[in-house]
Amino acid sequence: MKKRGIGIGCGFYGTGYGNGFPDVSRARAKLETDGKIGIYVGATEVGQGAKTVLQQIAAEAMGVSIEDIKFYCESTENTPDAGTAAASRQTYNTGNAIKKACEALKEGLIYIAIDKLLLNSAVGIRVENKKVYLESYPQSAISFEDIAKALTEPLCFEESFTAGTTKMEEESGQGAPYWPYTFSVYGVEVEVDTQTGFVEVLKAVCAQDVGRAINPQLLEGQIDGGFSMALGYALMEDLRLTNGEIRNNRFSSYIIPTALDMPEVKKIIVEDPEVTGPYGAKGVGEPVMVAAAPAILNAIYNAVGVRMREIPVTPDRLLEALMEKE
């Protein structure tokens, strides 16, 4: 017999290294000789979209489009240390460092423009479309390219950002160990085959706190990825450790979800800007995962009335639990 059930899961995730450890990102913004903006930062693109999101932050700060950003992140030789691509920290931490470096570069450009345009103050100056000009007299403007040509030494600024956390008290664990916290809620509908023990997730929905969406499409990609990883965690993945040996050490036996196992996940992006985030953004790489697996477990209970306290809920485990219930 097939039985259906629904379930919900809520989660939160504190960003960063945490516990007062210096969680530092460094970034450099430079005016390139062609008038484009060079961003130099040791932040890895692991597939999460860091290259795109961090360029959007730089472009926003400089008033240009991402085509005018040159982004370098692949070598220790020409990039400052931006910390690890982990702990959902790159958008938040490194995004902030890039924003600060760009703001410093922008100020540098303004001071050069004051000199070149014979202005008397930085007040009322705009930096936009790769030009610097007095807002009330836009016909006199200097382009980034012309500034670059006139430079005798490179115009480059390095800035850093350190997340604000405290070390927790030893005996009580009291303190402010992480910041910011990101919230996530999943709902799912499952269908359980009581004869085979097979669980199919029919529908899923995620409402994801993002602070501010830098790139909604990449956020949706993170939600799909987080859900599929949680689906494998809840129902499939098992190394089958036997006396320390991984028995399932290839994808013919270590089963992970495929596209055929994935329901369409309805994504609801919830914006509530984080004041310390770059343009209000929070990291989502891990938050998108935490609440999904328990939603599936709660839906299984709702469908067939058995509480699965051990994961993964493989068909044999579920059949055993169903038999015990009888």
Add this chain to the structure above:
Amino acid sequence: MLKQVGKAEIRVDGPAKVTGRASYPQDLYMAGMLYGKTLRSSKPHAEITIDTTEAEGLKGVIKILTFKDVPHNHYGVLFKDHEVFCSKKVRSIGDPIAFVIATSEKIAHMAIEKIKIDYRELPGVFDAIEAMQSDAPKIHDKGNLIYHYKLRRGNVESAFDRAAAVAENTYRTSMVDHAFLQPEAGLAYLEGSQVVVCVATQYPHFDRQEISEALALPLDRIKVINPAVGGAFGGREDITLQIHLALAAILIGRPVKAVYSREESFAAHSKRHPMVMTYKTAADAEGKLIAMEASIVGDTGAYASWAINVIRKAGVHATGPYVIPNVKVDSYVVYTNNPFAGAMRGFGATQVPIAHEQQMDILAEKLRLDPIEFRLKNCFKPGDRTATGQLLHHSVPLVECIDKVSEWMNQNTGADGGAIE
């Protein structure tokens, strides 16, 4: 008005990846390149002696690296408890023992077969709770318990006494793999006074530091290049072949490449900590959570990696996103002879929801409350404090998230939230 933020820009690295132009470490080739292959432990806990004589005599074998070749034979993100190559003892299956450098991959494989390892097996421990017993086999010189995180708020005992509903359960999660698409691979070569290591990593600057410490080389003599990365999820935080390749290139003076098979990849990188989580959660008659007590035991396998940080994150997140005035959490992490666990998406905060979210549904049922209504009564709102006393002063849109999910579920799912067959 924001112009670039909020735009659905196509990922900038996308076109190169979908057209096959992106270079992953496995795609790199150099003239005169040699191939490296790692010999790994087949036993979970044993003293070893290594004899490479016969393998070294094989035609095409250039050199076989062992612990004797490494200036400082250790590495690790928190403690330096990994050996670059095991010297006297192996602590888990898959521990690297030697690295053969040969003119072809085939010869390197053949040489691996000819290295003789004399294993003198030691009793092993494969269960985290057993590993905490005083008579359990010791994985390292110190005891197996690495860290105990304590969270204390209010008084759980008196709160349990006045509870209208209590749920008490033990939950277990499994050890899982990141299953990233691209197995580890890398190429190292000399360039002037520098050794260049091309490898897919989450943190090139830290890899450089690990290589620097193990090889006793100043940082400016090492360059780490991070080409396209085929997924990571935490599995590329601890290094794998970085030091092996750098050392090989330095000692031989020629480019050296290594590519792991999927099976070797499973053996080489960290895993998600399995946890045993015993929870007691209580609510009053109005449906407000009043107390939670949890004991969490994590298995970090043979090496610490991020054990302390992971079990601390599990402890801090153990309540779930709910206001609970009385909380007592003890989270422990221990060594065993299992494959080592480290960072994986969620980092301790992925395991605890398996427990706290089922506890929430169990309590809701006992209180005859709708699970959503029960969560809305207890979830964090701006101005609330977490169990560590941290003030959530803004950007806490959890009620909105729950409402939106609930609304969508009501419109789009057929099953009835409360009904149990």
